[in-house]
Amino acid sequence: MAAEHRFALQVIIPSHLVGQVQSKLAYVDEAIEAAQIAPDGDSVQLQLRSSLSAKVLSALEAKVQQVVADMASGALPPKVEILEDHMARPVPYATDPMPELLARAEVSREHTGIYSLGPLVTRLIEVFERYFVRLAAEFEAAPQRFPTLISAEKLDRVKYFRAFPHSLTFATHLREDLHVINDFAEHTHYEETGLNAPPEAFSKIQALLSPAVCYHYYFALADRPLPGGQLTATAVGHCFRYESSNLNTLERLWDFTMREIIFVGPADFVLENRERGRQKVAAYLEQIGLAYLVESANDPFFVGEFRKQAAFQNAFQLKYEIRARLPFKDSSLAVGSYNYHQDFFGRHLNITLPDGKPAHTGCVAFGLERLAYAFLSQYGLEPAAWPALVREALHG
Ligand code: 5GP
Ligand code: ZN
Numbered sequence: 001m002a003a004e005h006r007f008a009l010q011v012i013i014p015s016h017l018v019g020q021v022q023s024k025l026a027y028v029d030e031a032i033e034a035a036q037i038a039p040d041g042d043s044v045q046l047q048l049r050s051s052l053s054a055k056v057l058s059a060l061e062a063k064v065q066q067v068v069a070d071m072a073s074g075a076l077p078p079k080v081e082i083l084e085d086h087m088a089r090p091v092p093y094a095t096d097p098m099p100e101l102l103a104r105a106e107v108s109r110e111h112t113g114i115y116s117l118g119p120l121v122t123r124l125i126e127v128f129e130r131y132f133v134r135l136a137a138e139f140e141a142a143p144q145r146f147p148t149l150i151s152a153e154k155l156d157r158v159k160y161f162r163a164f165p166h167s168l169t170f171a172t173h174l175r176e177d178l179h180v181i182n183d184f185a186e187h188t189h190y191e192e193t194g195l196n197a198p199p200e201a202f203s204k205i206q207a208l209l210s211p212a213v214c215y216h217y218y219f220a221l222a223d224r225p226l227p228g229g230q231l232t233a234t235a236v237g238h239c240f241r242y243e244s245s246n247l248n249t250l251e252r253l254w255d256f257t258m259r260e261i262i263f264v265g266p267a268d269f270v271l272e273n274r275e276r277g278r279q280k281v282a283a284y285l286e287q288i289g290l291a292y293l294v295e296s297a298n299d300p301f302f303v304g305e306f307r308k309q310a311a312f313q314n315a316f317q318l319k320y321e322i323r324a325r326l327p328f329k330d331s332s333l334a335v336g337s338y339n340y341h342q343d344f345f346g347r348h349l350n351i352t353l354p355d356g357k358p359a360h361t362g363c364v365a366f367g368l369e370r371l372a373y374a375f376l377s378q379y380g381l382e383p384a385a386w387p388a389l390v391r392e393a394l395h396g
Contacts, residue, residue: 002033003051006043010065011073013041016080020310021071024303026244027166028063031056034245035064044068070303078314081296084282087325087332089291091378092385094327098249100381113247113254117369120381124372125257127393129236132259132366135280136234139273141261144235146216149207154219158348160211163309166302167241169209169254172202209240213260214363215345221264221359222349229354230265232273236368250373251326251333257368263361266353267342270362274338277364281322281336289387290324291378297321297337316342322366324374335374336366 013021018037025035025044034047044064052060101107106118117125136143149171155161161168174181180201188197210216213235221231236259243252263273278294285292297319298310313319318340323332339362345351346358353359375390383391 001051003048004045005048005057005061006045007061007064008043009041009068011069013037013068013072014075014077015041016077017041017072017075020300020306021068023243023246023300024067024071024166024306025064026246027302028067029060031060032245041072067303071306075307076311078296078298078310081317081320082293083278083320084292084294086285087291087293089289091289091291091325091327093376093378093380095380096328097373097376097381101250101376104381106381107250113243113252115250115253115369117372120383121369121372121376123394124375124390125368126396127390128366128368128371129259130393130396131284132236132261133234135277135284136261138280139232139234139261139263139277141232141234144217144233146210146213146235146237148210148238150210150215151219152206152208154222154349155208155215158215158218158345160215163299163301163305164211164241167211167243167300169211169240169242170205171207171209172205174201175203209255210237211239211241213237213239213258213365214262214361217262217264218345218349218351218361221351223351225352225354226264226359230269231263233262233264235260235262250369253369256370258365259368260363260365262363264346264351264359267360270340270360274340274362274364278320278338281364285322287387287389288375289379289390290375291327292322292324292335292374293332294320294322294338297334316340318342324371324378326374326377328377333370333374334367335371336364339363339365 018041022037025032031048031052032046033049036045106121108116110116174184184197184201188195217233236257238255239258240255242254246252247254261277263270296314296317298313299319301309320338321334322336324335325332341361343358343360345361351359379386383394
């Protein structure tokens with residue numbers, strides 16, 4: 001039987017961290033169905049899948065206290081830098097588009113976090129994609145195609161498992177063993193929460209589903225001098241981030257698509273192009289009438305790495321997000337990001353510049369489903385009400 005449990009926090013969560021701590025609570029324990037931090041950051045309300053003994057409950061509470069302490073104790077408010085603010089741009093729509101999208105089969109839920117998209121949303125994403133391809137051409141970016149799977153060995157090399165363990169999605173297969181395969185074929189069914197096959201039937205993990213696009217490019221350049229000393233590339237690809245109970249609507253998907261423009265070279269080359277990209281994109285977002293802002297941000301590092309890495313990204317201005325307004329809930333959603341990784345990938349992957357130093361990297365990345373969702377949240381599902389540029393581009 002489901003139960004609720006509310007308790008006070010030993011460390012009060014400062015307001016700038018409430019959202020980020022909240023999203024981590026989904027990973028604390030399988031018994032937690034949902035967790036809600038009070039707006040002033042001093043207590044947590046848990047919805048539990050079943051009622052628990054006092055002992056189990058106190059162990060669970062200790063885990064939550066630990067997460068909060070690790071992420072929030074002594075955390076200084078970040079220096080929030082707002083590079084563009086067009087949040088007040090007038091938009092005609094203020095309704096949650098999700099019920100209408102589902103009703104029209106423009107969005108169909110296949111499973112938690114896994115959605116199919118219908119013709120209107122697909123065409124809208126194609127409008128954005130045509131623009132991104134033109135934008136990439138202005139940078140003379142080389143087109144690339146990357147696999148959906150990604151090498152576990154290479155992800156390990158760039159310390160991905162330390163930084164984002166919670167959102168990994170693993171690819172496996174049955175072990176090469178006649179008995180195991182026959183047994184699977186005969187007995188496997190989907191039960192209430194998943195396949196009933198025993199874990200021993202599966203191979204060791206060699207590949208995962210890719211969490212990002214640009215990593216593939218850095219892997220392709222590894223262990224050699226960077227050809228020509230600087231490179232620009234572009235690709236679109238499926239990305240996978242397991243978001244646990246945070247997976248709902250098109251705001252967070254387990255499987256989403258990302259378009260990236262990627263820069264590899266000396267620091268000034270990467271930084272200048274990231275900035276050039278931002279200015280070009282700002283002009284486009286104005287043309288399509290999007291209400292948004294661009295502000296400093298950090299990646300969603302897991303608990304142990306969070307404080308240090310988030311502070312580092314903030315101090316060195318490594319990440320800015322394009323946050324589009326969601327008028328129906330008076331909040332915003334990251335639809336893209338401008339990233340600079342310094343020489344992190346160059347060092348770990350041994351990509352060298354002509355002077356022998358490691359290459360720097362950066363990328364401009366757009367979440368296509370989120371961009372469409374944010375646009376539809378601001379303009380609704382009737383193209384007649386859309387800005388002319390988008391409406392006219394709908395049919396190619
Ligand atoms: P980043 O590399 O900055 O984490 O991700 C780049 C972009 O991908 C984000 O700005 C966002 O638009 C998109 N993205 C990241 N995570 C998710 C997710 O869970 N669901 C969806 N739909 N898009 C995401
Ligand atoms: Zn990237």
